[in-house]
Amino acid sequence: MHYRDLSVIRLGFHLPDEQPVVFKDDECLDDVARKASVKESMFLGWFKANKTNPEARCLTYVKFPSKFVWKPDTRKWFLQKSHSVIGWIFFVPPRSGEIYYLRLLLNFLKGPTCYEDIKTIDGAVYSSFRDACYAMGLLDDDKEYIDTIKEASHWGLGEYLRKLFLRYNRRKLVGEHAAYLQQLTDEQRVVYNSIMEAVDSGRGGVFFLYGYSVRSKGQIALIVASSGIASLLLPGGRTAHSRFAILLKLDEFSTCNIKQGSALAELITKAKIII
Known part of the structure; x- marks a missing residue:
């Protein structure tokens, strides 16, 4: 099992203009803001790949690493030439708000080139990711909560699972x-x-x-x-x-x-x- 490349890649995502930025204490914030890593995250790179590559538009975000590989040095996605890997989107609890609904949409949508595309369902652009989830019928029943519990059960500890949907009596x-x-x-x-x-x-x-x-x-x-x-x-x-x-x-x-x-x-x- 050694001498093998990592078979699972963690896929980051974020709301508009909320990508994480890492910098040192002594760095100038103006210089940090001009870094390519600020405006060229892995998630935004997915948008760019969907604009130029027809094959990319056939994949959801979680399936993207099966055909493409992210190169941190160039901040771009490229077609995979060797083995494929499995994508894993960061887990977000339901009470996190809009970013939770964004993650929910990413499991179904293919080929978006911007945030507006993600919020566009059947030609109508919705004001929030939550409204887009409703338009897709993802919130009509308890399926989202059931899926969340099943997903968390694979890695969450007992104490976390008990608190996941806690409501005080x-x-x-x-x-x-x-x-x-x-x-x-x-x-x-x-x-x-x-x-x-x-x-x-x-x-x-x-x-x-x-x-x-x-x-x-x-x-x-x-x-x-x-x-x-x-x-x-x-x-x-x-x-x-x-x-x-x-x-x-x-x-x-x-x-x-x-x-x-x-x-x-x-x-x-x-x-x-x-x-």
Whole structure:
């Protein structure tokens, strides 16, 4: 089995103008932006190959490596002269938004030369990849979720699979909230009422609580812990660094790595309280 070329190639893909860029700390960002690798990714190279090669237009993206090979030095796809390989598209969970629907379309479409072609179904151009999936009938039933579970089952660990389609049991949480509320001391109840009044009224505020945690009633609450060990004590607990994409090494120029329109940004926007 040794002395053989790799038989599986990982196929990257990305939304418009969101291709990953790798650079060193001391590089000038203007020089980085002018690099060929920024505008000539493997995925964009697939578009270019479909424009010039009729044989390329007969293949889906995942089947493309069976006939073509990607040359990193020239940033182009060329016809395969030796053995064929198997393509594998990066896995994206369903809650990732538009990039998940883009990946879903890539399993069926052949020969697109741009993003607009991917969103064009039966001559109609749709405003989003999600709408294009609906037009193709890919979202009419539970097939997308079934396919996702089957695909993840080949490589996902048990803990990941359990969380893949996790939905909190709201009825159970309501019962827990009522039970915990009865256990509050007078001092804790004053704190609880003050915080919930700020949440319900939309007034907002910042509170420092030193003691036991309290729970939100029916609101979307983000609960973050001070450490990884502490996060294990909370249902769905996450560290602040994980939940808010905070860099581990901080300086005066550091920002949270939260993209506009992403699932995380939408979650934080909907959250009524952060504990």
